[in-house]
Amino acid sequence: MNTETINCDLCGSDQSEQLLVGQDFLHGTKGQWPVVKCIDCGLIFTNPRPAPESLAQVYPDDYNPYRQRKRKKINRRWKIRRWAMQHHWNYPPGPGGLFAKIFSFLFILWTRFHYRNYDLFPWQGRGKLLDYGCGGGKYLNRLKDLGWQVTGMDMSEQAVEVCKKQNLDVRVGINMDKEFEPEIFDAVTMFHVLEHVPSPTETLTQVNRILKNDGLLVFAVPNIASLPARWFGKCWFPLDLPRHVTHFSKETAEKILAKTGFKLEKTLAQQHGQTISSSLNYLARVTGKQKFKCFSRFKRICYLVELLSILRGQPARIVVQARKVRKINLNTEPPK
Numbered sequence: 136m137n138t139e140t141i142n143c144d145l146c147g148s149d150q151s152e153q154l155l156v157g158q159d160f161l162h163g164t165k166g167q168w169p170v171v172k173c174i175d176c177g178l179i180f181t182n183p184r185p186a187p188e189s190l191a192q193v194y195p196d197d198y199n200p201y202r203q204r205k206r207k208k209i210n211r212r213w214k215i216r217r218w219a220m221q222h223h224w225n226y227p228p229g230p231g232g233l234f235a236k237i238f239s240f241l242f243i244l245w246t247r248f249h250y251r252n253y254d255l256f257p258w259q260g261r262g263k264l265l266d267y268g269c270g271g272g273k274y275l276n277r278l279k280d281l282g283w284q285v286t287g288m289d290m291s292e293q294a295v296e297v298c299k300k301q302n303l304d305v306r307v308g309i310n311m312d313k314e315f316e317p318e319i320f321d322a323v324t325m326f327h328v329l330e331h332v333p334s335p336t337e338t339l340t341q342v343n344r345i346l347k348n349d350g351l352l353v354f355a356v357p358n359i360a361s362l363p364a365r366w367f368g369k370c371w372f373p374l375d376l377p378r379h380v381t382h383f384s385k386e387t388a389e390k391i392l393a394k395t396g397f398k399l400e401k402t403l404a405q406q407h408g409q410t411i412s413s414s415l416n417y418l419a420r421v422t423g424k425q426k427f428k429c430f431s432r433f434k435r436i437c438y439l440v441e442l443l444s445i446l447r448g449q450p451a452r453i454v455v456q457a458r459k460v461r462k463i464n465l466n467t468e469p470p471k
């Protein structure tokens with residue numbers, strides 16, 4: 136596999152310190168991958184990393200997000216959730232009276248501890264939304280159910296085909312500048328994408344261009360500053376080397392947003408449920424100690440441990456909500 140060595144994507148520095156050296160536990164591709172921290176700005180990234188011409192080797196055809204998923208049934212819980220979002224966040228057809236507002240507020244508060252928090256964000260403008268890195272369209276369908284007028288984009292032709300079979304408007308590629316006119320979207324979502332792209336600042340600059348003024352950006356990324364990341368080190372499940380090339384924390388996410396014309400509004404914890412048990416399995420493989428594998432079978436205890444990291448404010452995954460506050464052109468702006 137060919138590799139490339141890069142400078143820090145956030146500040147351009149070539150000065151870094153090595154934090155750990157990991158491997159591909161998920162798909163077993165060969166190689167040892169150093170994770171480094173920029174000495175100047177603190178951004179953490181994989182360096183060296185797979186070169187662009189070798190990416191096909193680290194994303195096999197059966198890569199999970201590309202698969203078609205069964206569409207979730209519209210059950211009673213989903214209907215209540217949609218109702219709450221209508222009254223709390225002005226989703227169509229618009230909010231009702233005071234009682235609806237109070238109960239929807241309580242429901243949204245409750246969902247913070249029970250859901251993955253992906254689609255829990257306010258309505259924006261006329262509801263034109265791009266889901267960048269849409270995979271097999273799972274969340275495009277959910278967002279469409281909530282009333283958004285959705286467009287998707289993904290680098291995988293296979294994933295785009297899966298979406299098109301479901302009559303979704305989806306483009307193939309990674310360059311948003313080529314596909315879309317400036318300032319046409321009210322909201323852009325990126326669920327577990329930014330950690331994969333070669334240059335997050337370039338991707339966010341493109342998002343800045345296609346978003347309307349005051350537009351909403353929502354993305355989810357693993358949190359390298361989390362408690363589970365510190366506990367498990369190179370065995371931390373969401374590290375996912377070498378596919379994850381940038382490893383964000385809330386602090387570095389905020390810096391990269393500021394550089395690309397956004398203001399961070401809030402971060403939420405995203406629950407997963409398998410972070411601890413999968414990390415324990417990796418730990419068993421590395422150390423050869425079967426006791427870690429045994430621990431990993433106690434799913435409820437693993438779940439409680441994950442909940443503990445969320446309650447301590449250091450969850451393994453974060454959902455970041457940001458707003459476009461200024462237009463950006465990196466070619467004419469001095470680097471920060």
Ligand SMILES: [Zn+2]
Nearest residue numbers: 143146173176
């Ligand atoms: Zn840096």
